[in-house]
Amino acid sequence: MAFLQLHALSKRYGAVDAVVATDLAVEKGEFVSLLGPSGCGKTTTLQMIAGFVDVSGGQILLDGRDITHAKPASRGLGVVFQSYALFPHMSVRDNVAFGLKMRKVPTAEIASKVKTVLELVRLAPHADRYPRELSGGQRQRVALARALVIEPPVLLLDEPLSNLDANLREEMQFEIRRIQCAVGITTLMVTHDQAEALSISDRVVVMQAGRVTQIDAPYKLYEHPRTRFISDFVGKANLLPGDYDQLGTPQVRHESGDGELTLSLRPEKIQLVDAGTGRLQGKVLDSYFFGSQWLYRIHTSLGEITVVRSNDGSAPLGCGAAVGLDWQASLLRVLAADEVRA
Amino acid sequence: MSRGYLLSLPALVLFVGLLILPLGLTLVLSFNVFDYQVGVKADEWTFAHYLSLFSDAYFYEIFWRTFWISALVTLLCVVIGVPEAYILSRMGTPWRSIFLILILTPLLISVVVRAFGWSLLLGADGLVNQVIQFLGGRPVKLLYTPFAVIIALVHVMLPFMIIPVWTSLQKLDPSAEQAALSLGASQTTVMRRIVLPQVMPGVLSGTLIVFGLAASSFAIPGLLGGRRLKMVATVVYDQYLSELNWPMGATIAVVLLLVNLLIMLSWNRMVEGRYKKSLGV
């Protein structure tokens, strides 16, 4: 049996269904992300697991124990909040020691544990500072240390990186993953940032309007999005009309207009070839440079198509250049219609 | 003169004209010689009023009474106001505004009117005594006792405690409380170790306002303390209007101001000193 299990977990706020019959099984030591647009019920799910929000229906099992209605204190989970929720009137050391003091751990042991965890998050030199004297990334690390020091069975992270600037966010992503691997702690992270979810999770749970719509490993999720919404939300996607050929394999319909199928084709799966060759002809509308890659928007008979080409040293294409587009037919993905509106 | 000074001129004129000037005149007056036949002698100077104030046990009694009543009122306002503000901050959307307005509306009614209201309630045949008699008890003397003054002062001062505490509660991150709970703290520990230390600046401002207003309050001790239970402000009033000894009244007023200032500044230093480092106030 999985370590953390949600069975048909639901939450209603008056007339609003915030979370609808969510099932999830997280294995011990696994890093799982809850990914979805804002307002889809991620925080509510996390707060039900942490015990801050009463459950309307369903069950939460931790290591076989039913904790659905247990008090937050008795669950003993480590929670990191979006706002960090540090205690502003306590030093870094006292913030981190708080959970241990509540557990009546002997003073000497508290000191050594706090020291160890502050070294783990690389904050040992700042132990005597107050939260307001720290940068955003450092506060984030204090919050992480405070949750980890009590050695919780599960670590819950609510949008831990959303208040950081882009560079720091990437650095902290690596940091969180490094710490999680070092400690081996079962982790559930909420995020609305698909890149974040893909890069550091073992598995990603996509939520939409209170429901789970796909659970898969990041690579599988990216390569095989189930629905139109997911293919668009997770990474960039070109949605093309298509149908099945005589052999039953999906193909792009060349005359424009809606085919019976919706196909997804990732921008980096398309090759730009000489005009006149390839499967489709087009003209470059505009181009964007991202350092490691170029992004082109290309006007074709099937509409606008986005192509990403890695910056391999070849000359960039100018606006208005005529190009051919080619791809491997096996990389086309058939999408299911969206069963829920996000 | 720079533009900034020019713009602050109206406020400056108001400040000087309505506060500094009368205060200065009061200070000058307190050194004027007073003669029961002639009245104030504006060009003769003396320390006599200060000497008589400091050598008269009657004034010590009045000042001491004013101090302990104000301190007790302040304490009661903390004990009642802080939990009240916390509960208020935890209320749902419609109720919170309704109760906040309920707490603030008494400020719109004149203190004199409220004091009369209390004297109707607490009088010899007031509502409270009627209830006591109805229940078979003997009537109790409530009016013109410290009890009446304290209960009415607490009633009047409570909003001045609730508002600053409420303001600092607004700045609290509710998830910090959740974090403490998830770390194993009980609800009372959260109150004591997380919430209270963070609202201390608000409590401090509240105590300063309440103590200052209570120590210089006039209408309530005047109407509910009566002839017997004098506080400093009512004694000043007597000196001015019954004795017509304006310089003596001014002397008491100046000393009250200085004592008040001294107490409030040392209290502020004491509390702020404890919380300055952690809260950065």
Ligand SMILES: Nc1ncnc2c1ncn2[C@@H]1O[C@H](COP(=O)(O)OP(=O)(O)O)[C@@H](O)[C@H]1O
């Ligand atoms: N305390 C609450 N009262 C009423 N509705 C709420 C409350 N908290 C969340 N909701 C609603 O529940 C839905 C999910 O919210 P939330 O879990 O915070 O979303 P997310 O974290 O994915 O952005 C939203 O529609 C939100 O408006």
Ligand SMILES: [Mg+2]
């Ligand atoms: Mg959220």
